[in-house]
Amino acid sequence: MASGLFFDPRTLIFDHRTLLRTAPLITSTCTLWYSLDQDFFLNAFLHPNHRTRSNEFLPSYFRAFFGFGTARVLALLTLTLTGGGYNILTEKRSGLGGSASLPWYTAGTILAASHLLFVPAVAPKVQAVIEDSSKGSSTKDLEGWLTIHRVPKPLMASLPKLSTLFTWALYLIPVYIFILDPLVRGFFPTLLAPPRDSDLFDDSSAPGPGINLTDDSFISPEDGVPFNCPSTEGYRVHLLSREPLIIYIENFISETEANHILEMSVNKYTPSIVYDGQTERVDPNKRLSDRALLDRDDTVRCLEDRARAFQGWRPDLYIERMWAQRYNASGHYRHHYDWAGSLARGGDRFSTFMVYLDADCEGGGTNFPRLRMPDGEGWCRFLECDGKGEMGVTFKPIKGNAVFWENLRADGTGYPETWHAAFPVTKGTKVGLNVWSWYQPKRRNRSGR
Numbered sequence: 001m002a003s004g005l006f007f008d009p010r011t012l013i014f015d016h017r018t019l020l021r022t023a024p025l026i027t028s029t030c031t032l033w034y035s036l037d038q039d040f041f042l043n044a045f046l047h048p049n050h051r052t053r054s055n056e057f058l059p060s061y062f063r064a065f066f067g068f069g070t071a072r073v074l075a076l077l078t079l080t081l082t083g084g085g086y087n088i089l090t091e092k093r094s095g096l097g098g099s100a101s102l103p104w105y106t107a108g109t110i111l112a113a114s115h116l117l118f119v120p121a122v123a124p125k126v127q128a129v130i131e132d133s134s135k136g137s138s139t140k141d142l143e144g145w146l147t148i149h150r151v152p153k154p155l156m157a158s159l160p161k162l163s164t165l166f167t168w169a170l171y172l173i174p175v176y177i178f179i180l181d182p183l184v185r186g187f188f189p190t191l192l193a194p195p196r197d198s199d200l201f202d203d204s205s206a207p208g209p210g211i212n213l214t215d216d217s218f219i220s221p222e223d224g225v226p227f228n229c230p231s232t233e234g235y236r237v238h239l240l241s242r243e244p245l246i247i248y249i250e251n252f253i254s255e256t257e258a259n260h261i262l263e264m265s266v267n268k269y270t271p272s273i274v275y276d277g278q279t280e281r282v283d284p285n286k287r288l289s290d291r292a293l294l295d296r297d298d299t300v301r302c303l304e305d306r307a308r309a310f311q312g313w314r315p316d317l318y319i320e321r322m323w324a325q326r327y328n329a330s331g332h333y334r335h336h337y338d339w340a341g342s343l344a345r346g347g348d349r350f351s352t353f354m355v356y357l358d359a360d361c362e363g364g365g366t367n368f369p370r371l372r373m374p375d376g377e378g379w380c381r382f383l384e385c386d387g388k389g390e391m392g393v394t395f396k397p398i399k400g401n402a403v404f405w406e407n408l409r410a411d412g413t414g415y416p417e418t419w420h421a422a423f424p425v426t427k428g429t430k431v432g433l434n435v436w437s438w439y440q441p442k443r444r445n446r447s448g449r
């Protein structure tokens with residue numbers, strides 16, 4: 001369970017996992033540094049002014065130097081392989097959030113292990129220096145050994161060998177993904193902020209390719225069609241986080257409503273798609289589920305109404321047409337944001353209700369790796385509390401309940417903490433309902449009217 005053990009600015013994921021994620025980078029940095037130092041200090045023996053005395057002195061120096069040197073290199077390599085292996089295993093086990101970093105940890109660890117392949121090449125040269133096999137020209141053997149440790153001559157003779165450099169660079173990438181990127185987003189949100197509303201919605205500018213919030217195949221307009229809602233509504237709310245706002249809602253939807261939606265969608269499912277900013281496609285690796293667009297009957301209109309009321313009938317919010325999402329065994333949705341940073345293009349998903357319509361399953365929790373586990377024991381009714389090495393907060397799918405969160409800050413930038421996933425369903429079926437509210441500020445002219 002995330003405990004804030006290591007580093008915890010602004011509730012990002014800085015805990016003991018952070019330390020373990022950075023471990024291979026730290027040890028491979030030490031190896032790189034050691035390699036640079038070794039090259040620097042041993043090269044002094046090759047200086048023409050020292051060479052004659054070096055030839056005499058080097059074998060005995062090497063006998064003293066080499067025991068410690070080898071132990072240090074092997075210890076660092078063992079730590080790198082252990083750290084790399086640990087990250088590979090945990091990323092594989094979580095199956096999701098680590099997906100982006102898994103190839104880098106794997107490549108870095110394979111490359112680190114491949115350093116052992118150099119042993120047959122370097123061992124005879126080192127042995128030759130130690131035993132002074134050349135009888136007075138041990139600096140030649142040293143030269144041969146150092147060359148193996150460096151980038152080949154035509155490139156940069158003073159750099160350590162490429163595999164050491166590459167190992168280091170490969171481990172840097174997951175550290176960027178998990179630590180540097182969230183840090184930058186957390187502390188400098190304005191760097192990624194879209195232009196101000198007054199710049200965006202200037203009537204004098206030509207309309208760009210926009211998200212069409214008047215398209216009723218996409219948005220559920222408030223069209224005045226009358227609808228009946230049962231009078232027995234009643235949900236209980238529990239505040240998980242104020243910033244970003246995250247509220248757990250018990251009984252957001254009644255059993256009758258949930259069953260009705262399950263029935264109306266049963267014959268309408270098609271494979272879910274992912275959108276990469278340009279195209280929509282089915283990608284079972286990222287998202288394995290089926291989805292069904294819901295007709296706007298009384299039950300659905302009641303839910304739209306409930307979602308609007310829950311958000312204080314906030315102006316400029318538009319409820320997206322609702323989709324049921326069905327996950328069978330091994331169904332999942334990898335970590336993602338529901339927001340797209342698309343305010344500039346006409347709107348963005350301001351908030352999400354993740355409603356559990358059916359939860360006759362094992363697994364399938366909704367995971368937020370960048371949230372901190374709240375303290376109260378009471379949360380264990382709704383959250384996975386047994387740890388299992390997972391990160392952040394995982395909501396258990398419970399029929400009728402919902403998780404509500406706001407995706408956007410007041411300035412329109414997305415919250416990095418809302419990075420979330422549907423963990424794989426391991427048994428049975430889970431059906432979720434997405435209720436997304438789009439935000440589109442009213443167009444203003446340049447004078448701000």
Ligand SMILES: O=C(O)CCC(=O)C(=O)O
Nearest residue numbers: 333365366421422432434
């Ligand atoms: O099913 C879940 O737990 C989350 C689904 C989700 O994040 C989505 O559909 O955007």
Ligand SMILES: [Fe+2]
Nearest residue numbers: 336337338420
């Ligand atoms: Fe989502």
